[in-house]
Amino acid sequence: xxxxxxxxxxxxxxxxxxxxxxxxxxxxxxxxxxxxxxxxxxxxxxxxxxxxxxxxxxxxxxxxxxxxxxxxxxxxxxxxxxxxxxxxxxxxxxxxxxxx
Amino acid sequence: xxxxxxxxxxxxxxxxxxxxxxxxxxxxxxxxxxxxxxxxxxxxxxxxxxxxxxxxxxxxxxxxxxxxxxxxxxxxxxxxxxxxxxxxxxxxxxxxxxxxxxxxxxxxxxxxxxxxxxxxxxxxxxxxxxxxxxxxxxxxxxxxxxxxxxxxxxxxxxxxxxxxxxxxxxxxxxxxxxxxxxxxxxxxxxxxxxxxxxxxxxxxxxxxxxxxxxxxxxxxxxxxxxxxxxxxxxxxxxxxxxxxxxxxxxxxxxxxxxxxxxxxxxxxxxxxxxxxxxxxxxxxxxxxxxxxxxxxxxxxxxxxxxxxxxxxxxxxxxxxxxxxxxxxxxxxxxxxxxxxxxxxxxxxxxxxxxxxxxxxxxxxxxxxxxxxxxxxxxxxxxxxxxxxxxxxxxxxxxxxxxxxxxxxxxxxxxxxxxxxxxxxxxxxxxxxxxxxxxxxxxxxxxxxxxxxxxxxxxxxxxxxxxxxxxxxxxxxxxxxx
Ligand SMILES: [Zn+2]
Numbered sequence: 060x061x062x063x064x065x066x067x068x069x070x071x072x073x074x075x076x077x078x079x080x081x082x083x084x085x086x087x088x089x090x091x092x093x094x095x096x097x098x099x100x101x102x103x104x105x106x107x108x109x110x111x112x113x114x115x116x117x118x119x120x121x122x123x124x125x126x127x128x129x130x131x132x133x134x135x136x137x138x139x140x141x142x143x144x145x146x147x148x149x150x151x152x153x154x155x156x157x158x159x
Numbered sequence: 160x161x162x163x164x165x166x167x168x169x170x171x172x173x174x175x176x177x178x179x180x181x182x183x184x185x186x187x188x189x190x191x192x193x194x195x196x197x198x199x200x201x202x203x204x205x206x207x208x209x210x211x212x213x214x215x216x217x218x219x220x221x222x223x224x225x226x227x228x229x230x231x232x233x234x235x236x237x238x239x240x241x242x243x244x245x246x247x248x249x250x251x252x253x254x255x256x257x258x259x260x261x262x263x264x265x266x267x268x269x270x271x272x273x274x275x276x277x278x279x280x281x282x283x284x285x286x287x288x289x290x291x292x293x294x295x296x297x298x299x300x301x302x303x304x305x306x307x308x309x310x311x312x313x314x315x316x317x318x319x320x321x322x323x324x325x326x327x328x329x330x331x332x333x334x335x336x337x338x339x340x341x342x343x344x345x346x347x348x349x350x351x352x353x354x355x356x357x358x359x360x361x362x363x364x365x366x367x368x369x370x371x372x373x374x375x376x377x378x379x380x381x382x383x384x385x386x387x388x389x390x391x392x393x394x395x396x397x398x399x400x401x402x403x404x405x406x407x408x409x410x411x412x413x414x415x416x417x418x419x420x421x422x423x424x425x426x427x428x429x430x431x432x433x434x435x436x437x438x439x440x441x442x443x444x445x446x447x448x449x450x451x452x453x454x455x456x457x458x459x460x461x462x463x464x465x466x467x468x469x470x471x472x473x474x475x476x477x478x479x480x481x482x483x484x485x486x487x488x489x490x491x492x493x494x495x496x497x498x499x500x501x502x503x504x505x506x507x508x509x510x511x512x513x514x515x516x517x518x519x520x521x522x523x524x525x526x527x528x529x530x531x532x533x534x535x536x537x538x539x540x541x542x543x544x545x546x547x548x549x550x551x552x553x554x555x556x557x558x559x560x561x562x563x564x565x566x567x568x569x570x571x572x573x574x575x576x577x578x579x580x581x582x583x584x585x586x587x588x589x590x591x592x593x594x595x596x597x598x599x600x601x602x603x604x605x606x607x608x609x610x611x612x613x614x615x616x617x618x619x620x621x622x623x624x625x626x627x628x629x630x631x632x633x634x635x636x637x638x639x640x
Binding site: 112113118119122123128144152 | 177178179183184185186192193194195196197198199202210211212213214215216233235242243244256257291292301302303304305306307432434437441442443444445
């Protein structure tokens with residue numbers, strides 16, 4: 060089953076990918092064939108199999124609650140394109156607007 | 160007309176009291192210079208790897224135990240993806256499929272009923288950074304300023320079952336939760352600094368129905384009072400819609416404290432799709448039974464147990480025990496004072512009355528009271544020993560708060576010692592008898608009420624310093640001769 064152009068555009072939006080017209084034509088076919096391949100897993104009987112939650116066994120390392128040096132402020136800000144008073148300045152973002 | 164049942168569930172975020180952040184060693188202290196407590200991990204720089212803080216796990220387990228949860232031996236970290244400038248990695252490390260704690264329960268007293276509120280889960284996650292909006296409001300500002308000092312601070316998210324049945328119950332639940340998190344020293348729960356936050360889901364259904372109605376989510380609840388008011392408003396709004404046979408839309412609504420109303424937040428983007436996936440940088444979290452047990456053993460006495468002990472050991476009325484155990488510091492203050500003065504009800508009256516009233520007026524917490532428990536004990540001893548009357552003691556306490564001096568110092572400086580010695584009292588009483596022949600004759604004729612007037616005159620003549628009981632006794636003795 061092929062992805063519709065609308066579904067493709069929605070996927071691109073939530074991943075913040077900007078697609079050219081050309082890509083919008085090719086990608087639905089390619090994604091669909093990847094999905095078909097993944098769907099083949101559904102044919103496997105997993106009735107008595109524990110879900111894998113991590114590919115390798117072992118347990119993680121924990122660190123003690125100790126304060127370590129942070130970056131110097133000037134280094135922390137070094138990659139920022141727009142710095143004001145020690146802050147990163149970004150265009151305002153209003154994700155939500157409200158109305159009564 | 161149908162009767163409606165209100166169904167409420169809460170989601171609470173609480174910052175954990177760790178020294179360093181959850182996945183890196185940056186300091187969590189509040190109020191630092193912007194972007195001074197950041198590193199490649201909490202700024203999401205490429206290649207930086209998270210390492211989990213043991214204390215954050217310990218505190219989350221403590222929270223789980225205090226909320227009667229099952230602590231899951233294996234839990235897992237997931238990435239929750241969304242784009243927002245306060246989230247530098249463009250995903251938040253959280254726990255979705257396998258939370259650290261689940262299936263808990265909190266018991267509430269609502270009036271004289273006991274209510275059990277289920278806890279669906281308590282999971283670990285990381286805090287986002289802070290946006291400062293330039294200009295008057297988020298709407299008028301052209302830019303936002305980003306400070307990542309809060310980014311990566313350890314949080315627990317606590318999700319209740321939809322077991323809450325009124326706005327009042329929601330507030331009582333939050334008060335109880337705050338008490339539990341403070342007692343266990345999991346979080347300082349300061350809503351004004353954002354270390355405790357709450358979102359609420361609410362729906363209505365006809366009484367007797369078991370299916371849930373359409374729910375709305377309410378955000379921007381900045382105090383417990385706001386939670387109660389917003390839920391009362393929202394329950395009422397939904398009730399009116401349903402009774403008019405209109406529909407409730409499944410949406411997020413914003414509480415406007417000043418207007419006292421909720422408003423719909425129209426999202427420009429499509430419904431959120433967080434695309435959760437296991438975080439490949441973090442192993443599943445394994446917690447063994449021995450660790451959980453040692454945390455359980457070291458839990459402090461929790462509020463319900465302390466309340467029962469106060470009633471049994473100190474013979475306090477349930478009301479007093481409730482008030483004194485709302486905060487661990489208040490309970491500690493009370494107990495420290497009882498060490499000094501072995502009359503628990505006297506201590507309880509003064510702590511709940513004068514001390515709390517004064518602290519409230521000065522917006523201070525009990526732990527920063529200028530009058531220490533030992534000092535209050537010193538004052539209460541003076542009452543027990545009849546050195547000062549209760550009325551004078553109130554003035555002494557306000558001097559103690561103002562000057563930091565001890566009760567004895569103040570009483571001596573001001574000459575407020577109660578006159579109890581027979582010689583001094585006798586002189587005053589003789590004067591009063593001489594000046595009031597009428598009431599004296601009345602008393603001697605059997606009008607016993609006249610004694611009250613005479614005691615009043617003795618108090619007046621002594622500028623309030625005579626011991627009224629002693630004065631009463633001596634007057635009777637003299638007049639009955
Ligand atoms: Zn860091």
